[in-house]
Amino acid sequence: xxxxxxxxxxxxxxxxSVPAPPPASQAQVENLQKQALRxxxxxxxxxxxxxxxxxxxxxRTLRTRKYGPLVFFALLGLILLPxxxxxxxxxxxxVMVHVLTLVMTGMSAATACGTLLFNxxxxxxxxxxxxxxxxxxxxxxxxxxxxxxxxxxxxxxxGMAAIALTRGPGAWRYVPAHLFSVTLQALFCVSAVVxxxxxxxxxxxxxxxxxxxxxxxxxxxxxxxxxxxxxxRLMHSVDLVHWSTSPWxxxxxxxxxxxxxxxxxxxxxxxxxxxxxxxxxxxxALTSWLAFSRxxxxxxxxxVTLNEHTASPATSYNGKGRWTERLPRLPLLKQWLRDPLERxxxxxxxxxxxxxxDVKLRVYxxxxxxxxxxxxxxxxxxxxxxxxxxxxxxxxxxxxIPFMTVELMRYSEEYRGAELFxxxxxxxxxxxxxxxxxxxxxxxxxxxxLLCTVLMAVISQNxxxxxxxxxGLVLAYIMSAVPALTSPFLPFSETQxxxxxxxxxxxMSALGLAVSMGVSAISWxxxxxxxxxxxxxxxxxxxxxxxxxFRRIIRNRGIVxxx
Amino acid sequence: MITIHExxxxxxxxxxxxxxxxxxxxxxxxxxxxxxxAGKSTTLKMLTGMLRPTSGTAVIAGHDLLTDLLGVKRxxxxxxxxxxxxxxxxxxxxxxxVAALYGLGQQQADARIREFIQFxxxxxxxxTDKLLGAYSKGMRRKVxxxxxLLHNPPVILFDEPLxxxxxxxxxxxxxxxxxxxxxGRTVVYSSHILDVVERVCDRVVIINQGRxxxxxxxxxxxxxxxxIPLEEIFTRLTGGDQLRQRAEAFARTFES
Numbered sequence: 001x002x003x004x005x006x007x008x009x010x011x012x013x014x015x016x017s018v019p020a021p022p023p024a025s026q027a028q029v030e031n032l033q034k035q036a037l038r039x040x041x042x043x044x045x046x047x048x049x050x051x052x053x054x055x056x057x058x059x060r061t062l063r064t065r066k067y068g069p070l071v072f073f074a075l076l077g078l079i080l081l082p083x084x085x086x087x088x089x090x091x092x093x094x095v096m097v098h099v100l101t102l103v104m105t106g107m108s109a110a111t112a113c114g115t116l117l118f119n120x121x122x123x124x125x126x127x128x129x130x131x132x133x134x135x136x137x138x139x140x141x142x143x144x145x146x147x148x149x150x151x152x153x154x155x156x157x158x159g160m161a162a163i164a165l166t167r168g169p170g171a172w173r174y175v176p177a178h179l180f181s182v183t184l185q186a187l188f189c190v191s192a193v194v195x196x197x198x199x200x201x202x203x204x205x206x207x208x209x210x211x212x213x214x215x216x217x218x219x220x221x222x223x224x225x226x227x228x229x230x231x232x233r234l235m236h237s238v239d240l241v242h243w244s245t246s247p248w249x250x251x252x253x254x255x256x257x258x259x260x261x262x263x264x265x266x267x268x269x270x271x272x273x274x275x276x277x278x279x280x281x282x283x284x285a286l287t288s289w290l291a292f293s294r295x296x297x298x299x300x301x302x303x304v305t306l307n308e309h310t311a312s313p314a315t316s317y318n319g320k321g322r323w324t325e326r327l328p329r330l331p332l333l334k335q336w337l338r339d340p341l342e343r344x345x346x347x348x349x350x351x352x353x354x355x356x357x358d359v360k361l362r363v364y365x366x367x368x369x370x371x372x373x374x375x376x377x378x379x380x381x382x383x384x385x386x387x388x389x390x391x392x393x394x395x396x397x398x399x400x401i402p403f404m405t406v407e408l409m410r411y412s413e414e415y416r417g418a419e420l421f422x423x424x425x426x427x428x429x430x431x432x433x434x435x436x437x438x439x440x441x442x443x444x445x446x447x448x449x450l451l452c453t454v455l456m457a458v459i460s461q462n463x464x465x466x467x468x469x470x471x472g473l474v475l476a477y478i479m480s481a482v483p484a485l486t487s488p489f490l491p492f493s494e495t496q497x498x499x500x501x502x503x504x505x506x507x508m509s510a511l512g513l514a515v516s517m518g519v520s521a522i523s524w525x526x527x528x529x530x531x532x533x534x535x536x537x538x539x540x541x542x543x544x545x546x547x548x549x550f551r552r553i554i555r556n557r558g559i560v561x562x563x
Numbered sequence: 564m565i566t567i568h569e570x571x572x573x574x575x576x577x578x579x580x581x582x583x584x585x586x587x588x589x590x591x592x593x594x595x596x597x598x599x600x601a602g603k604s605t606t607l608k609m610l611t612g613m614l615r616p617t618s619g620t621a622v623i624a625g626h627d628l629l630t631d632l633l634g635v636k637r638x639x640x641x642x643x644x645x646x647x648x649x650x651x652x653x654x655x656x657x658x659x660x661v662a663a664l665y666g667l668g669q670q671q672a673d674a675r676i677r678e679f680i681q682f683x684x685x686x687x688x689x690x691t692d693k694l695l696g697a698y699s700k701g702m703r704r705k706v707x708x709x710x711x712l713l714h715n716p717p718v719i720l721f722d723e724p725l726x727x728x729x730x731x732x733x734x735x736x737x738x739x740x741x742x743x744x745x746x747g748r749t750v751v752y753s754s755h756i757l758d759v760v761e762r763v764c765d766r767v768v769i770i771n772q773g774r775x776x777x778x779x780x781x782x783x784x785x786x787x788x789x790x791i792p793l794e795e796i797f798t799r800l801t802g803g804d805q806l807r808q809r810a811e812a813f814a815r816t817f818e819s
Contacts, residue, residue: 032664036660036664037660037664040649044649121648123613127613128612128613128636128641128643130665132633304615
């Protein structure tokens with residue numbers, strides 16, 4: 001034992017010298033607690049900052065993470081400009097601005113809320129400290145509200161400036177009005193999301209909240225990505241002026257906050273503006289009271305129950321076992337997955353895609369955009385003039401989806417678990433990779449392929465175009481092997497914060513997309529110039545040869561070391 | 564200092580802790596033992612207010628668990644088995660945050676942290692330069708132990724505190740808790756390492772399947788059981804008395 005570690009320990013006093021509590025009033029203590037919690041949750045909100053082992057802390061990373069999204073939101077706000085300028089009527093402009101703000105900030109709040117409100121490890125860190133759960137909830141809400149409001153303001157800077165400069169005298173009043181309404185809307189978003197979680201806890205039981213949070217985060221992220229693709233197209237096909245003057249518009253939250261803007265800027269107390277303002281103020285006050293005061297007790301119960309949930313014995317399953325165990329035992333799959341290591345990789349991928357929150361949040365939103373594109377182009381095949389082109393485009397997206405998904409299966413928060421494969425006597429990680437690849441093909445690619453086929457056959461009634469999807473299927477199979485060709489692949493063994501991995505991922509994504517789209521273009525040309533059968537046959541032959549060589553390359557690779 | 568009265572916790576109809584009653588005076592170090600799933604961590608979590616008892620109660624440093632939970636929490640320092648902490652904070656940020664939760668201002672906290680880091684052979688730079696996620700397991704454990712003692716609690720509950728500590732740190736830590744007990748602090752020490760418990764603790768409490776099965780000083784328990792070591796007493800009481808024969812029988816399966 002070193003001299004420093006003397007048994008006297010820190011501030012050793014004499015016998016029976018148990019020190020008195022610190023000389024601070026209860027109010028001072030509570031203030032200290034509130035400040036500490038706010039600082040803590042603000043840091044956790046931006047918790048993406050990490051340092052590699054034995055490397056000094058890089059605070060620049062934190063600044064980038066903190067201000068990067070604001071710049072992103074400010075740039076994203078440029079898409080509001082078409083609604084800001086005349087001749088778009090103010091009532092339409094104001095509602096549309098709040099539609100986009102609500103979607104973006106609402107989804108952002110929903111994603112952050114789940115992570116920040118119910119943290120797995122928090123019970124062991126905070127629940128035994130002398131802090132009321134209400135303080136913890138309010139500190140979290142304050143951070144969530146602050147960050148959501150900042151994002152909302154950043155999103156609206158361009159639109160706000162455009163409206164204030166182009167709408168004539170009195171338009172300057174739009175700036176303070178809109179800053180207030182956007183901030184109020186951020187409060188509405190956060191309180192509504194917190195209230196929704198509390199109601200879920202009350203209705204479905206606190207122990208199920210965890211799975212509900214993950215599901216809601218995944219859905220929110222997917223809706224955000226898919227909505228971003230679909231919204232601009234929908235806007236073109238809707239008569240916004242007619243839509244914004246409908247009486248039922250007042251049922252939608254953006255109309256309330258838009259009404260507030262309208263009232264302050266025009267100073268005209270129209271029924272729409274008055275009703276909107278009253279609802280914006282009233283509903284926000286109501287949801288805030290319910291979420292932060294009336295149902296605050298539910299939060300405390302939920303946090304304690306989540307702690308009990310982790311402490312209680314695991315739920316027993318019926319004799320049939322979990323679905324992850326039953327699926328590979330189905331006759332066809334049993335044959336397809338006869339290699340036990342492949343089956344291991346398959347089951348691991350299946351479990352991660354179904355259960356691991358970080359994997360779900362990474363994979364599903366990323367592939368959502370390609371799925372949306374595939375579906376949109378499948379719909380487009382109903383138009384005769386673009387039918388063949390649309391079918392060919394679907395091929396490209398079918399090739400991109402498994403490639404992107406397999407590439408993302410390298411990463412996991414549970415990356416330390418992959419050490420198992422490093423010390424196990426495996427000559428190569430190839431069987432594990434092939435299992436992961438098969439899981440992606442079966443669970444992700446095949447459903448998308450079937451969906452596109454059904455859409456083209458039933459909705460678009462384009463049965464001849466279905467043949468065009470065959471190269472897509474071949475491409476999907478081959479492209480799903482590419483991630484293991486570019487660099488050694490050990491499933492779920494890397495953290496995504498490794499910049500090398502991220503940069504490589506971006507380059508690979510671009511290359512994968514380029515190849516897929518190239519095949520898609522050739523398929524279209526082959527269809528147009530009547531050499532499609534030759535092309536499909538050639539593609540199949542190339543695919544068989546490529547698969548043979550790909551397998552050899554992948555099998556000859558050792559297991560990537562843990563560095 | 565700690566009075567536990569018929570403390571019970573039931574999970575999904577299955578009792579994890581059943582009618583546990585104990586009296587632990589000031590200045591005593593109690594080794595809290597039991598096999599896996601015996602209810603040790605559940606008991607400690609109830610005593611820290613992390614889990615609500617299904618029935619029964621406890622009074623800690625004069626504060627009742629059911630009626631004055633914040634008072635209990637102020638009086639207790641706890642090292643959970645998980646050793647959980649916020650990995651995206653630096654060590655200093657984390658310790659300052661914990662200090663503030665107990666009403667210690669930054670100056671007070673920093674002075675106290677400096678005393679601890681000297682004792683635990685950490686440096687100020689270690690606490691400020693790296694995030695906790697980049698710490699070694701032993702360093703993380705030291706930070707968790709420091710966070711449990713920063714506010715000078717009269718009652719300290721340790722759940723496997725030595726996990727991850729190197730031999731020197733473990734020796735220093737054991738000496739520290741003995742000194743703290745001499746100062747009048749009450750220490751409950753839950754561990755699977757029986758020889759540490761035997762050497763450090765004044766009293767040993769063994770629970771099995773949520774029930775108290777043995778309570779006494781290590782010397783008196785060994786005397787009462789014919790001088791056999793604590794480890795053997797433990798295995799006999801917790802259904803492990805056939806372990807050697809079972810191990811030998813099982814080892815034979817490796818011979819083929």
